[in-house]
Amino acid sequence: MCGIFGVYPHKDAAHLTCLGLYALQHRGEEASGIITRNGRKAHLHKGLGLVSDVFDEKIIRSLKGELAVGHVRYSTTGSSNIKNTQPFYVKSKIGDIAIAHNGNLTNTTSLHRELENNGALFQTTMDSEIIAHLLARSHNNNSQDTVIWALSKLEGAYSLVLMLDDVLIGARDTFGWRPLCLGKFDGAYVLASETCALDLIGAQYIRDIEPGEIVFIKKDGLTSIKPYQKTRHAFCIFEYIYFARPDSNIFGHNVYATRKRLGGQLAAEFPVVADFVMPIPDSGTYAALGFSEASKIPFEYGMIRNHYIGRTFIQPTQDLRDFRVKIKLNPLREVLNGKKVAIIEDSIVRGTTSRMRVKTLRQAGAKELHMRVSCPPLKFPCFYGIDFPTKKELVASKHDIAWVRDFIGADSLEYLSLDGMLDSMPLPKEDFCTACFTGKYPICHSCRSSKDILEK
Ligand code: SF4
Numbered sequence: 001m002c003g004i005f006g007v008y009p010h011k012d013a014a015h016l017t018c019l020g021l022y023a024l025q026h027r028g029e030e031a032s033g034i035i036t037r038n039g040r041k042a043h044l045h046k047g048l049g050l051v052s053d054v055f056d057e058k059i060i061r062s063l064k065g066e067l068a069v070g071h072v073r074y075s076t077t078g079s080s081n082i083k084n085t086q087p088f089y090v091k092s093k094i095g096d097i098a099i100a101h102n103g104n105l106t107n108t109t110s111l112h113r114e115l116e117n118n119g120a121l122f123q124t125t126m127d128s129e130i131i132a133h134l135l136a137r138s139h140n141n142n143s144q145d146t147v148i149w150a151l152s153k154l155e156g157a158y159s160l161v162l163m164l165d166d167v168l169i170g171a172r173d174t175f176g177w178r179p180l181c182l183g184k185f186d187g188a189y190v191l192a193s194e195t196c197a198l199d200l201i202g203a204q205y206i207r208d209i210e211p212g213e214i215v216f217i218k219k220d221g222l223t224s225i226k227p228y229q230k231t232r233h234a235f236c237i238f239e240y241i242y243f244a245r246p247d248s249n250i251f252g253h254n255v256y257a258t259r260k261r262l263g264g265q266l267a268a269e270f271p272v273v274a275d276f277v278m279p280i281p282d283s284g285t286y287a288a289l290g291f292s293e294a295s296k297i298p299f300e301y302g303m304i305r306n307h308y309i310g311r312t313f314i315q316p317t318q319d320l321r322d323f324r325v326k327i328k329l330n331p332l333r334e335v336l337n338g339k340k341v342a343i344i345e346d347s348i349v350r351g352t353t354s355r356m357r358v359k360t361l362r363q364a365g366a367k368e369l370h371m372r373v374s375c376p377p378l379k380f381p382c383f384y385g386i387d388f389p390t391k392k393e394l395v396a397s398k399h400d401i402a403w404v405r406d407f408i409g410a411d412s413l414e415y416l417s418l419d420g421m422l423d424s425m426p427l428p429k430e431d432f433c434t435a436c437f438t439g440k441y442p443i444c445h446s447c448r449s450s451k452d453i454l455e456k
Pocket residue numbers: 177235236237238239381382383384385386433434435436437
């Protein structure tokens with residue numbers, strides 16, 4: 001997962017990009033970066049941490065130029081260190097190249113090997129660097145043909161914001177796994193992972209960048225091309241379930257409304273007798289609203305979230321991870337005591353966090369705890385840019401629902417059905433990737449899911 005942003009041409013390009021990255025912070029909290037271009041000079045600043053840790057007013061003012069590209073990172077290939085931060089920037093024979101990438105390539109190993117055999121020297125262990133090497137090796141003599149050729153070599157998931165000298169480029173793979181939208185602000189074009197970033201700077205949403213589309217933004221306007229053969233679509237359904245911000249429109253449709261529909265469907269499939277419905281905040285909140293509305297069971301907050309813990313809270317051991325779960329959500333004894341509760345969770349990955357939460361709710365006096373999950377069991381790893389653990393770490397891949405229920409300590413546990421999830425979506429079911437639930441990978445079924453693929 002990552003958030004990407006770009007703007008051109010605007011005199012406050014760095015400032016707007018910094019605000020855009022604030023809005024996209026939920027997509028990556030490990031590192032943040034912005035590159036700008038002023039005449040023939042590029043200015044880059046990036047570092048580990050949240051946007052607010054990495055940037056201040058003085059730094060933003062030093063990033064001069066009308067073109068800016070920004071990135072917030074959640075590592076899905078390459079570990080979390082300063083070298084593996086983006087935008088990735090190089091000077092090359094074709095000019096200045098800067099890359100902000102969301103998604104995972106699935107032919108990373110073969111491309112990396114081929115490039116190394118041809119003399120490429122890699123500076124990072126991110127798959128995104130491969131794109132820079134391909135661009136730099138192109139024998140085409142204009143930016144359009146260079147990009148078409150380089151991206152034609154890639155397989156897998158990419159939404160990209162690129163700087164190629166004084167051209168801002170937005171591109172999405174033909175399957176469209178990751179979102180990317182186009183907006184306009186004060187005469188400048190804006191590219192962003194999610195529409196919430198456009199909203200924050202007051203930009204007008206124009207449309208999504210389409211799967212397989214590349215847009216070239218120059219000072220005098222925008223050109224769009226679709227040079228590749230069409231494939232099926234494979235929009236990541238998990239963006240709707242968990243990742244994207246509820247106030248964003250993803251793949252052209254609102255996330256909040258979709259999550260509420262998931263909750264309504266869950267209530268229809270697995271009714272429960274309870275005194276109230278509570279979410280696991282924040283991501284379970286919208287499905288819980290839908291569940292409450294459909295079931296006519298009142299909505300209550302049984303846990304309150306502490307918003308002031310970021311990822312700087314280092315958690316090397318299970319004990320500290322458990323403590324983090326505790327510090328993040330505090331139960332409301334007055335609300336829970338002696339009550340039958342329907343808990344709405346957006347997903348269960350390892351099961352350890354849900355187990356901790358159920359234990360905390362019981363200790364706070366809840367009488368019965370019925371967990372309902374607004375997606376089907378997660379059984380398979382993701383190769384397209386979501387950092388799901390390996391198959392053996394996904395609790396539902398090796399255990400049935402009854403086992404998971406006992407493991408987390410709930411009185412009952414039910415997951416939304418696959419059909420129910422797809423019926424709740426605002427787009428035809430054929431347009432979605434559901435591989436982490438079904439094991440039906442749109443491409444690269446035999447891929448290995450490993451973040452350190454270029455480190456081994
Ligand atoms: S496997 Fe799951 S998380 Fe990965 S892209 Fe497909 S739907 Fe999204």
